[in-house]
Amino acid sequence: MKISSIVLKIIKMPLKSPFSTHLEKVLEREAIIVEIRDRDGLRGYGEGVAFSSPWYTEETVKTSWHMLKDFFIPELKRHGISTPVEAAEAFKKYRGNHMAKAAVETALWDLQAKRDHRPLSRLLGSVRESIPSGVVVAAPTTEEAVRQTEAYVRDGYKRVKIKISPDNDLKLVSELRNRFPGLDLMADANSAYSLEDVGRLKALDEFGLLMLEQPLAHDDIIDHAKLQRQLSTPICLDESIGSLEDARRAVELGSCRVINIKIGRVGGLLEAMKIHDYCYERNIPVWCGGMIEFGISRAHNIALASLPGFTIPGDISGSDRYWTQDIITPEIKVNNGEIEISRSAGIGYDINEKRLREVTVKEETFAF
Numbered sequence: 001m002k003i004s005s006i007v008l009k010i011i012k013m014p015l016k017s018p019f020s021t022h023l024e025k026v027l028e029r030e031a032i033i034v035e036i037r038d039r040d041g042l043r044g045y046g047e048g049v050a051f052s053s054p055w056y057t058e059e060t061v062k063t064s065w066h067m068l069k070d071f072f073i074p075e076l077k078r079h080g081i082s083t084p085v086e087a088a089e090a091f092k093k094y095r096g097n098h099m100a101k102a103a104v105e106t107a108l109w110d111l112q113a114k115r116d117h118r119p120l121s122r123l124l125g126s127v128r129e130s131i132p133s134g135v136v137v138a139a140p141t142t143e144e145a146v147r148q149t150e151a152y153v154r155d156g157y158k159r160v161k162i163k164i165s166p167d168n169d170l171k172l173v174s175e176l177r178n179r180f181p182g183l184d185l186m187a188d189a190n191s192a193y194s195l196e197d198v199g200r201l202k203a204l205d206e207f208g209l210l211m212l213e214q215p216l217a218h219d220d221i222i223d224h225a226k227l228q229r230q231l232s233t234p235i236c237l238d239e240s241i242g243s244l245e246d247a248r249r250a251v252e253l254g255s256c257r258v259i260n261i262k263i264g265r266v267g268g269l270l271e272a273m274k275i276h277d278y279c280y281e282r283n284i285p286v287w288c289g290g291m292i293e294f295g296i297s298r299a300h301n302i303a304l305a306s307l308p309g310f311t312i313p314g315d316i317s318g319s320d321r322y323w324t325q326d327i328i329t330p331e332i333k334v335n336n337g338e339i340e341i342s343r344s345a346g347i348g349y350d351i352n353e354k355r356l357r358e359v360t361v362k363e364e365t366f367a368f
């Protein structure tokens, strides 16, 4: 199997409603689509999940494009690499830029599974038929958050995550708890707190949250360990975990009891699976994080989240959570809180070429 060409695209689409956090208000999503074609005519797809500005991690759409064009695609070409495991190995010599690496690596996983005529979930080792679906509420006011939560619970979502900061935490969490006493509810702070807020965070212990995600700094595991010792609510780390080594250090220090795995944040599916395996052996629950993504990345997330250690519903919602129309067909649907795993080869969804064309703002082809 040899790669014949790689096509990079930037797409842009407005969100159905704003995604509000204390760090950023996302109104519109740009992403990079990677299409890898082989000499037999098969096509593998990946999605670069960096945002337009570096508010969540240091990468952006533009830095990802630069890394892909000037380093990662030439690296594949130079060494005749066509498998995801070889690509992950070759990319190790370049520091960081995990989302750009994952965009290519995930496209190669899709291609590999299509070559093998198997669903990607099966290639990764899953036997599940469906996965439970969770949703994120990131509304600008408590009233709006309550309204959205009601609608998502009615739609069947099995777990709701809210975004909190010192500006809204106790009001929002207590209001939702009053209205939905039995709901599987968790809160993500995206580093809105410091150890000085330990009193505020201890007050949240009363509300039976499934977990508290990334309360402290994005690059910290020391203070999180100090905080975890004072909280009964499990801490889940997101931003702090960029690799298996990060996960090992955080677990050994007691910085968290749960890990959010995002394929883009950790540099690809291979590293994501290594973190899963490490946690699975130690009975540490993991779940699959979300990046307000389009259907290609969502499909890769579904395959990953079908592995046995993913015991908590992830931030994997239906295509209609954010988009009036997705770039894949069929769109991802949530039925009774579950997403069925496609039985088709690869990611299991086709590209909606017409929709993709409509939203493409930049395109470049690299011949091999």
Ligand SMILES: O=C(O)CCC(=O)c1ccccc1C(=O)O
Pocket (backbone or CB within 6 Å): 056, 135, 136, 188, 190, 238, 289, 290, 291, 292, 293, 315, 316, 317
């Ligand atoms: O994809 C989703 O549904 C939202 C997931 C989410 O909360 C999120 C979205 C963008 C950036 C960071 C985060 C996060 O988990 O911290």
Ligand SMILES: [Mg+2]
Pocket (backbone or CB within 6 Å): 188, 190, 213, 214, 238, 239, 260, 289
């Ligand atoms: Mg998070």
